[in-house]
Amino acid sequence: MRVLYFTAQDSPHDRRFLSALAETSLEVFSLRMHACTPDTPMKITELTWREGQPDWSHWKGWQAGVHQLRGILMDLRPDLIHAGPIQGPALAAALAEFTPLVSMSWAFDLLRNAGRSPWMRRVTQCVLDRSAVLVADCQTVADRVAGYRFPRQRMALLPWGVDLGHFSPERAREVGQALKHDLGWQEQFVLFCNRTWSVPYGVDDLARAFLIVHRSRPDLRLLLAGDGPQSERIRDVLAPAGDAVCFPGWITHEELPAYYGAGDLFISPSHCDGSSVSLLEALACGRPVLVSDIPSNCEWVKPGEVGDLFSDGDINALANQILKLVDDSNLADYGRRARLLAEERADWRINFPKLLSAYQLSQG
Template identity: 45%
Template structure:
């Protein structure tokens, strides 16, 4: 089977998904929609994955780019003749895939696309509804996304719940005696937050909540390891 994996950019999540797909007997193609100003992942594609060269994936995305990208996406589909397209987020890569008319389409929500972006304007609500109506299966990482998609008319029974989890090759349980000793935290209860410091992720709520809790429990410590 030939799978066209179509994503907005190239992120650690994309690397993980493509690495898993590369271990299957299927032929995997990767299509990148944009190249953002900030590099998000520096690991190369798995050697089993073929990156498709096309008009996209060279600069940040703008709505005015969609007509020419749609025409070139149709050319890519005719050349590759995939058996399935896996595309996301909803209002970018999945929207273009839906516009192409290709089926079957597996649309993958990245969480904030359905939970936040879908309600930013009447246009975004239309784009979301248009894409979901032309989606064969929706991959979502939690029931909250499933329920929000249902509010746009997408059948719950066609949602695959797939929590993304963590990369255990990078994050795994272990002893941290030296780390704690350097900070005098041997007996501390440590709270770890890895979210990017953007309003979307509520890191300010974590900080305020921690400050209130620490007044009652002096053993608490907080590590904010995101950035932004």
């Protein structure tokens, strides 16, 4: 089977999907909607735009891009095209009128973008009407898709999952303790968050909540990885906390277990998410978690099982829940149950074959 994997650019998630596809018997080709220098895995054939990179910022650019895509598809003749996010590559594939189209939601496309305007809703409906299969990473996304009258029997539920060997409690504990030693935080309770510093992920809420809790618990520390468009704002908010906050920047995949292990509590204040890979990595590392009570998080976190929830967007509620969990004698039990949950539902090796089943479903 020949597969065209059509995506926006080059993300760690794309590389993980392509690396897994490279280990199958499929003949896989990759095409990026936007200009980038992709780190394409071996055995994957990277395609380029033969008439130059399309300009997708205006309608005429879309027309030219779709025309080019039709030419690529005519020459390549794949058995299916796997495309997402919905209002990007999947829309271009739908406009090119190629079948079968396996559309993969990236969560934000359906949970946030689709509702931004009547136009976005129309193009989302267009993609779904022309999709043979829709791949969703959580039930929340699947339910949203059903609202567009897309049949559930043509959906594949695929939590993206994590490498349970790379993200393990034993490894996280060992390298995490070394990191805490390097930071001089061996005796402190450490909060860890690695969500992107942009509005949908609520990191600015965490910054303000940390200032509240730090006033009553100056022994608390915040390990705030990542960066983003809210960088200046977040750093200004946290400036009064001084050395109680560490900003390590972006963390590589190899380094991540140390940071999860250094954190005594993982926090995700996101306002919009699917099955958050960061959350799944924290669970796999056996870390207690505190996350916003958005529907997709509630699919994974039940109060008192692997941690707790707080009311999305409520800074005081987040601060209160942090203080509650810092003194919770059940943290170790939460961590053990977190790992069991990851083993049960977030194993990449078990979840990935669901994508291959979606490919087969598209052929029916």
